[in-house]
Amino acid sequence: TGCRGNCAFSSDAWVYDFAADSARMLVPRASGVWYSPTGHVLFTGRDGGLFAAAFDARRLALTSDAVPVIDGVRPGNFTLSASGAALYVLEHSALAPSDLMWVDREGRAVPLDTAWRARFDYPALSPDGRSLAVSVRDKTTDLWIRRADGSRLKVNAPGTVNWRPAWLADGRSLTFLSIGDQEKDANDVTVYRVSADASAPASLVFRHLY
Numbered sequence: 001t002g003c004r005g006n007c008a009f010s011s012d013a014w015v016y017d018f019a020a021d022s023a024r025m026l027v028p029r030a031s032g033v034w035y036s037p038t039g040h041v042l043f044t045g046r047d048g049g050l051f052a053a054a055f056d057a058r059r060l061a062l063t064s065d066a067v068p069v070i071d072g073v074r075p076g077n078f079t080l081s082a083s084g085a086a087l088y089v090l091e092h093s094a095l096a097p098s099d100l101m102w103v104d105r106e107g108r109a110v111p112l113d114t115a116w117r118a119r120f121d122y123p124a125l126s127p128d129g130r131s132l133a134v135s136v137r138d139k140t141t142d143l144w145i146r147r148a149d150g151s152r153l154k155v156n157a158p159g160t161v162n163w164r165p166a167w168l169a170d171g172r173s174l175t176f177l178s179i180g181d182q183e184k185d186a187n188d189v190t191v192y193r194v195s196a197d198a199s200a201p202a203s204l205v206f207r208h209l210y
Contacts, residue, residue: 034078
């Protein structure tokens with residue numbers, strides 16, 4: 001998702017070609033994009049709702065118009081499993097401190113860490129299911145990694161908002177978005193990569209320019 005200024009008001013879905021080292025807009029006025037094994041991309045519209053469109057992964061292009069899948073999904077607030085099941089939010093969450101919870105397939109929920117309460121955003125589970133990357137909103141938004149032994153590491157990054165983590169397939173590192181000082185530069189948005197143990201500073205992957 002790329003924003004032309006403040007992401008609270010506008011955003012578009014982009015596709016990045018690693019081989020060509022280039023990016024282009026895929027869907028205007030969209031937020032949050034996932035590729036489905038069925039050969040579709042799923043995304044939320046800026047006005048809400050989850051949509052799907054056929055996608056050619058080799059040409060990195062849509063091959064059909066988008067069709068609605070679920071009404072009322074909050075923009076950017078959904079994730080897709082490898083089996084094709086979607087988890088999504090239909091209403092705005094409270095801004096008070098919350099708990100991280102494990103939820104099984106029958107809907108039973110148990111706390112992940114009773115000693116950790118905060119304003120959490122965009123939790124992402126590592127491929128082996130043992131570590132968790134999540135953003136904590138306070139005066140700034142910082143990215144944290146909770147390891148299998150229960151210890152927590154803060155990821156050092158230059159932005160004032162560091163969020164939307166995504167694990168790489170081997171589970172050894174992850175990428176995340178970092179937003180700089182929006183008052184100085186509304187387009188200061190970058191993608192960083194960091195190791196799972198946060199032992200080294202995050203490295204720049206891509207800077208989005210308009």
